[in-house]
Amino acid sequence: MPSPLAWAGQIVAYAAFGVGIGYLSLYPAYTHRDPEQAQIKLSFAHAGVHKEDCRRLSYEEISKMPPGQRRPHDCSRERVPVTVELEVDGQVLYAATLPPTGHARDGVSVAYQRFMVAAGRHELIARLRDSKRAEGFDYEHRAQIELAPRQNLAIEFRADKGGFLIH
Amino acid sequence: MGLKQRLRIAWERLESAFTRSFGPAWNPFFQLGALGWFFYWIVAVTGIYLFIFFDTGVTNAYQSLEEITHAQWWAGGVMRSLHRYASDALVVVMTLHMIREYLLDRLRGPRWLAWVTGVPMIWFVFIAGVTGYWLVWDMLAQYVAIVTTEWFDALSIFGEPIARNFLSPTHLSDRFFTLMVFAHIVVPLFLLLVMWIHILRMSDARINPPKGLAIGTGATLLVLSLVFPAVSQDPANLATVPATVQLDWYYLNLYPLFDYVPRPVMWVLTVGFSTFLLLLPWLPPRRRAAAALVDLGNCNGCARCAADCPFNAITMRPRSDSLPYEQEAVVENDLCVACGICAGACPTATPFRRRSALVPGIDLPQLPVRELRERTLAATAALAGPARVLVYGCAHGTRLTALQQPGVATVELSCIAALPPSFIDFVLSGGHADGVFLTGCREGDCHHRQGIEWTRQRLAGERDPFLRARVPRERVHSCWSGLARTTVAVRQLTAFRERLAALAPTERGVPAAREEAGHA
Numbered sequence A: 001m002p003s004p005l006a007w008a009g010q011i012v013a014y015a016a017f018g019v020g021i022g023y024l025s026l027y028p029a030y031t032h033r034d035p036e037q038a039q040i041k042l043s044f045a046h047a048g049v050h051k052e053d054c055r056r057l058s059y060e061e062i063s064k065m066p067p068g069q070r071r072p073h074d075c076s077r078e079r080v081p082v083t084v085e086l087e088v089d090g091q092v093l094y095a096a097t098l099p100p101t102g103h104a105r106d107g108v109s110v111a112y113q114r115f116m117v118a119a120g121r122h123e124l125i126a127r128l129r130d131s132k133r134a135e136g137f138d139y140e141h142r143a144q145i146e147l148a149p150r151q152n153l154a155i156e157f158r159a160d161k162g163g164f165l166i167h
Numbered sequence B: 001m002g003l004k005q006r007l008r009i010a011w012e013r014l015e016s017a018f019t020r021s022f023g024p025a026w027n028p029f030f031q032l033g034a035l036g037w038f039f040y041w042i043v044a045v046t047g048i049y050l051f052i053f054f055d056t057g058v059t060n061a062y063q064s065l066e067e068i069t070h071a072q073w074w075a076g077g078v079m080r081s082l083h084r085y086a087s088d089a090l091v092v093v094m095t096l097h098m099i100r101e102y103l104l105d106r107l108r109g110p111r112w113l114a115w116v117t118g119v120p121m122i123w124f125v126f127i128a129g130v131t132g133y134w135l136v137w138d139m140l141a142q143y144v145a146i147v148t149t150e151w152f153d154a155l156s157i158f159g160e161p162i163a164r165n166f167l168s169p170t171h172l173s174d175r176f177f178t179l180m181v182f183a184h185i186v187v188p189l190f191l192l193l194v195m196w197i198h199i200l201r202m203s204d205a206r207i208n209p210p211k212g213l214a215i216g217t218g219a220t221l222l223v224l225s226l227v228f229p230a231v232s233q234d235p236a237n238l239a240t241v242p243a244t245v246q247l248d249w250y251y252l253n254l255y256p257l258f259d260y261v262p263r264p265v266m267w268v269l270t271v272g273f274s275t276f277l278l279l280l281p282w283l284p285p286r287r288r289a290a291a292a293l294v295d296l297g298n299c300n301g302c303a304r305c306a307a308d309c310p311f312n313a314i315t316m317r318p319r320s321d322s323l324p325y326e327q328e329a330v331v332e333n334d335l336c337v338a339c340g341i342c343a344g345a346c347p348t349a350t351p352f353r354r355r356s357a358l359v360p361g362i363d364l365p366q367l368p369v370r371e372l373r374e375r376t377l378a379a380t381a382a383l384a385g386p387a388r389v390l391v392y393g394c395a396h397g398t399r400l401t402a403l404q405q406p407g408v409a410t411v412e413l414s415c416i417a418a419l420p421p422s423f424i425d426f427v428l429s430g431g432h433a434d435g436v437f438l439t440g441c442r443e444g445d446c447h448h449r450q451g452i453e454w455t456r457q458r459l460a461g462e463r464d465p466f467l468r469a470r471v472p473r474e475r476v477h478s479c480w481s482g483l484a485r486t487t488v489a490v491r492q493l494t495a496f497r498e499r500l501a502a503l504a505p506t507e508r509g510v511p512a513a514r515e516e517a518g519h520a
Helices: A004-024 A059-064 B003-026 B028-053 B058-071 B073-103 B109-135 B139-153 B162-166 B174-198 B211-227 B255-259 B263-282 B304-308 B341-345 B369-381 B422-429 B451-459 B486-502
Strands: A037-046 A082-088 A091-098 A109-118 A120-129 A139-147 A152-158 A163-166 B314-318 B327-331 B389-394 B408-413 B435-439 B476-479
Touching: A004 B003, A004 B073, A004 B211, A037 A082, A037 A120, A037 B162, A082 A109, A091 A109, A120 A152, A120 A163, A139 A152, A139 A163, B003 B028, B003 B073, B003 B211, B028 B058, B028 B073, B028 B174, B028 B211, B058 B073, B058 B174, B073 B109, B073 B211, B109 B139, B109 B174, B109 B263, B139 B162, B139 B255, B139 B263, B162 B174, B255 B263, B304 B314, B304 B341, B341 B451, B369 B389, B369 B408, B369 B422, B389 B486, B422 B435, B435 B486, B451 B476, B476 B486
Parallel strands: A037 A152, B389 B408, B389 B435, B435 B476
Antiparallel strands: A037 A109, A082 A091, A082 A120, A120 A139, A152 A163, B314 B327
């Protein structure tokens, strides 16, 4: 039969166990981001144009192909990289040339970036180039935005929806 | 004394403090593995209950949990709290179990399997925990989802970043959420499978804690659930940033590091540390002790060695020679830890044998029973004066050098249960010493799992081979003090010698009852 002191020791041990489990399962709180700031996320998965134009095959070339594999054009798989730029209040937050994914470099170019900015009004410009042009951009989007503290603003690029989208 | 040895002694002292309150049978440090199983089952049962009421769609998950938590607080709420707190307790005992097995050097030899399977178990436990927090779909879940997917995106194995699923409220879909529900169910099942492999090499593995300890820990978690119920944080909203979150530090302790350490580096650290853990049983490499050897000419197939082996290393198979016994012992070398408990259990391992060579049916190459008899005789030959004591001790417990003093001789074994009880009879009836002092690991925590218990049962006449009834029990003392409590062993040895001094001394050379090993 355990002594009263031993029982007391057990009670203390169980109490410490319970308090330890309960406390660390919730505390201390962790501040992951400054709650006074807002976040801008820029993300897309978009494919640039093919690096080389498709070439129309001649009648002779098509006729040499197996009947089940005949096609009118010969197209290279590789795509050009996508260049993107994000400017906030005249300052470039992000500028990158994103290579296409995949071994054959024929996949989409992907971006996923986040930036913390001060809450308040901002002028935002997003630009993207997905063509073979050497300079300039194919898409540009300008917006005046009002960001609240802790707000998450997502900027996405969807060519099928006309370019940049702000969520 | 090396750092690891110092840490081990400090650890044993901590455990000894718990032994004082809980006793050796209920000491939670001696039951960490069994407590892990216990908490796993609490998590499983409460999880099944919660799943019945949980809406697995991302849009309704939060609300369904709110209803479980508040509308039926007396059942669902308690179940949810128990689910969380038992999961946290599982991490605690798992971590302590790992540290303990490392410090007590219980990861080498055939124990590598238990150690190595423990590493994926850590991953499974954390994956199950993280996916569990994901399912609540509150601000913490949002934080966990974003940090986790961003971490996985660092691997560049997905066509497009999976973190894009949480870009904004319009991007949220059930697809990912359903995957997490699936993972939260399947991963614990894999965990259970690995837990089973984890204990595969143990005989009589402890998967249930003693009732008292189970009641104590279970009641603590229940009280905690009632007093401090687990609740959700604010609902997830991808239009806002989860700036401040209340983390479960048991599961999410690494997550703050993602704000400071690049994500690829986090992969290197976590995978690197896991690999390091996997290699620990062989770091630094040591020569493995030779496995026990069976001598068929002396093995009568009694199966006591197989019954006593703590690692299932001995199996009984049909006889392969012409001797008229049904079975023979076969040692699986890969499973043998060379503890010698089998030799201690062999009825032919008796030092009284004179007419035939002392070769038992099963023996340990590094300390054969014949060598043990020679060491016993050599150690006791020099003993003089009153209250002469022979100490038999194991290599993993009390340091025998600390017990050496005039009138005391020591003989070290790999495990105290490697000592056939007939040796005690041999020493006392032959007058080689006035008393026999047995020492080793701490009660409830034998390095070779069952050595102390088998010794106790053999001495009490509850387990073959028995200590003969003629042996005066007042001349035999057991002290299970472990490495850290050497002073306790010294104190008990002194008291034992004082008691012996009050008894009539045994006379050296008085012939012991002659007996030949009976193959029974």
